[in-house]
Amino acid sequence: MDAECGTARAHEDCSAELVQRIRAGDPGAEEELVKNYRRGLVIIATVRTRDREAAQDLAQEILIAVLKALRDGQLREAQKLGAFIQGTARNVINNYLRLRSRRPESDLESIEEPSTDPVEEFESADRQRRIRRELENFSPVDQQILLLSLVDGHSLVEVAERCKMSHEAVRARRSRMIRKITKKFGGVSHRG
Amino acid sequence: MTCRVIDQAEVIPKYLNDQLAPAARDDFEVHILECPECQDMVELFQRVREQLQARAHEIRTYRVARPSLWWSWAAVAACCVIVVVIGFRWVGGLHKLAEFQKGPHQIPAPTTASPPLVQTAGSGTSPSAPPARKQAGEAGSGNSHIAVTNAPGAASAGSGTSDSGTVQVAAGTEKNSQSANPNEVSTTGTPEVNKFERAGSDGKLTPEKGTAAESAVATNATSPTKTRADEIAQLAAVRALPYSFSGLAASQPAGGGVTRGSHSSASAVSGTTGTPQPGTSGSSTAQDYFRDGMTAYVERRYETAADLLGQAVRLDPEFGEANLYLGICALLQGKAGDAISPLQSASRQKKSAIAQAGHFYLAKAYLKLGQLADAEAELHAAAVLPGRLAGEANALVQRVHALQHADTNP
Numbered sequence: 001m002d003a004e005c006g007t008a009r010a011h012e013d014c015s016a017e018l019v020q021r022i023r024a025g026d027p028g029a030e031e032e033l034v035k036n037y038r039r040g041l042v043i044i045a046t047v048r049t050r051d052r053e054a055a056q057d058l059a060q061e062i063l064i065a066v067l068k069a070l071r072d073g074q075l076r077e078a079q080k081l082g083a084f085i086q087g088t089a090r091n092v093i094n095n096y097l098r099l100r101s102r103r104p105e106s107d108l109e110s111i112e113e114p115s116t117d118p119v120e121e122f123e124s125a126d127r128q129r130r131i132r133r134e135l136e137n138f139s140p141v142d143q144q145i146l147l148l149s150l151v152d153g154h155s156l157v158e159v160a161e162r163c164k165m166s167h168e169a170v171r172a173r174r175s176r177m178i179r180k181i182t183k184k185f186g187g188v189s190h191r192g
Numbered sequence: 193m194t195c196r197v198i199d200q201a202e203v204i205p206k207y208l209n210d211q212l213a214p215a216a217r218d219d220f221e222v223h224i225l226e227c228p229e230c231q232d233m234v235e236l237f238q239r240v241r242e243q244l245q246a247r248a249h250e251i252r253t254y255r256v257a258r259p260s261l262w263w264s265w266a267a268v269a270a271c272c273v274i275v276v277v278i279g280f281r282w283v284g285g286l287h288k289l290a291e292f293q294k295g296p297h298q299i300p301a302p303t304t305a306s307p308p309l310v311q312t313a314g315s316g317t318s319p320s321a322p323p324a325r326k327q328a329g330e331a332g333s334g335n336s337h338i339a340v341t342n343a344p345g346a347a348s349a350g351s352g353t354s355d356s357g358t359v360q361v362a363a364g365t366e367k368n369s370q371s372a373n374p375n376e377v378s379t380t381g382t383p384e385v386n387k388f389e390r391a392g393s394d395g396k397l398t399p400e401k402g403t404a405a406e407s408a409v410a411t412n413a414t415s416p417t418k419t420r421a422d423e424i425a426q427l428a429a430v431r432a433l434p435y436s437f438s439g440l441a442a443s444q445p446a447g448g449g450v451t452r453g454s455h456s457s458a459s460a461v462s463g464t465t466g467t468p469q470p471g472t473s474g475s476s477t478a479q480d481y482f483r484d485g486m487t488a489y490v491e492r493r494y495e496t497a498a499d500l501l502g503q504a505v506r507l508d509p510e511f512g513e514a515n516l517y518l519g520i521c522a523l524l525q526g527k528a529g530d531a532i533s534p535l536q537s538a539s540r541q542k543k544s545a546i547a548q549a550g551h552f553y554l555a556k557a558y559l560k561l562g563q564l565a566d567a568e569a570e571l572h573a574a575a576v577l578p579g580r581l582a583g584e585a586n587a588l589v590q591r592v593h594a595l596q597h598a599d600t601n602p
Contacts, residue, residue, distance in 0.1 A: 011226065040225035043234050047208060086222045131236075132243045140254035147244045147251045150237065153209030185236055 012079035019078035022070045033070075034063050041089055048093045049100075058096055062089045131185060138177060141165075145174050195230060198223070204230070204237050420595065427567075427591055428559035430523045433516070433549060435486055478508035486517065494521045505534060512541035516550055523553060528560035539573070548579035555588070568592045 021029035041062050045055035066088050069075060075084050135143060141163060148159045160170040198204065198220065206212050207220055224230045244251065485500030498521035504514040519535035522528070535557060538550030555570035571592060574585035 037225055039228075040221075040231055043224060043231055043238075044221050046238065047234070082222045082226050086218060086225055089221070090218070128239060128243065131239050132247075135240065135243055135247075140251070143244070143247075143251045144254060146240070147248055150205050150208070150241050151244045151248060153205075153211055181240060182233070182236065185239075 015081035016078035019070055019075055019081055022067065023073055025071075030067055033067065037066075037085055038063060041085070044086075044089055045093055049097065054096065054100075058089075058093055062092045065092060127185065131181070134181060134184060142173055142177055145170055146177060149174060194223075195227060198230060204233055207234070208237055208241055420598065423591075423595060424559060424562070424564075427588060427595075428556055430520070430553070430556050430560075432489075432492075432524055433520050433553070435490060435517065476503075478504040478511050478514065480504075481507065482511065482514045485514070489517055489521065494524045497521050498525065505537075509537065512538050512543060512546040512550075515541075516546055516553070519550070519557070520553055523557055523560070528557045531557040539570070544577045545579045548574050548577035548581050548585075551577065552581045552585050555585070555592075559592070564592055564596050568596065 018029055018033060022033065038059055041059035042055050045058040045062070046052055049055055049058065062085070066085050069084075069088070075081065135146070138146070144163060145159055148154045148162060149156065154162070156170050156174070157167055159174075160167045163170060203212065203216070203220055207217060212220060224234055481500045481504035485497045485504060488494075488497035488500060498518060501514050501518035501521060504511055505518055508514065515534040516538035519531040519533075519538060522531035522534070532554065535550050535554040539547050539554055541547045541550065551570045551574035555567040555574065558564070558567035558570060568589060571585045571589040575582050575589055
């Protein structure tokens, strides 16, 4: 987001202005909207679909739908642009998931070569490698705690029972690991 | 929804695991659309999650090494032992501290034989001594002996009439914690040496002045630097023989005599009549002098007591108790030479208690003079006589004998 739109109030004003500019046919405003919201939409789509490639396409599809709606003046409360985009994304992703469930898994015709940026792909692979190395440095118990809580979705109480540890010990260990990972890799993610 | 709430509620892991309620998920997605920091966090968690998923099988098959039960119990046992040892040392330290506070001049017995409680009279009280100690020292004649006593003992000494109406006297004595009767001479208890004389380079016993702390250091019987002179001084230390006026009526002087009406024992003990002047009355008998002398004795005015008892002995040379206490007064004043004659007279008495005390204190006088052989003989004599000093005399005999043996076989 822009620096001028730091506070919630300022952010709403910026969103309203952006909507007005798009409605007025400002191409720069549309680019700005894509720049601001694309990454978030990819993340949401990735989480919901568990498919990075599809998430890229879905983000594109969502942005097109949002711009079309904004141009047509379908957004009544311009300051609620974020909620409008999220609602559009939810509908588009749900449609995708509904269609995917009907589509056969072995549809070879739908397989396409990934069209990602090679530099981005390299950076992504590098991040993955460093994260893996960092995780391997954790003790087996710590790795099990992370696996049970982040992947399997168990609560801390359940993790504590499985690891035969106290709830506080599990919480402390997990917090320590997350702090460590965040401190080390928090700044290397993509910025929109 | 704010970043702080997201962090505290651990929303991101729940979001990634699709564990948020639909409304909360929508709110969070609106937030991350406009929050680059949360986008970073979601992306990072996502990557971590992918890595963990990729190695899930490997991680799940980890065998977590846990300490065996045996080692757990061993650790618990070791901790218990450490706690017990520390506890014992701590309790021991407290006990020693309490003993030190109770009497900084107390010294443990160097051998199994216990020396008598020590009391010497004199004016060399340490300036730092408590009031009770000073009170004990005031009775001295100005010589170098130091009268030292614990506060409780001093309080009992010269306390006057007891509940039963009998005057209990323990002049200058220390209250032995192991003795129920403060007037009783301890024969078995741990010796409480207050201050003793130390032999000079010429072998004679010379008085030593100093603070109680210095005394405690100097008289540390367990110290390897303890000298033979210290041992002798410890053995020669004298404690005032308790005297009870209740026995005075039964103790008639050999010469008998008319009692002087102006000085009753009660008035003498109460201390309201001041120092009696029996010598001014021609009707005074040996008994009168003895009574007044013993009044001064229990008040630890040993010099006055010695004068009055001397008068009694002059009137009746065979007055056993007068001789005995005259000798003890001389000893308490540090005049061991003057104590010999009256104590010898007392030791010849038919009454075994007086004879025994006479032998016992005569031995003390010889010890002060460094005459160990004579002292041993007198202690032998005291030990064989019936009386409450027999046990103490017996113990002292062994120690004096050991000292003599050490002299002959250095």
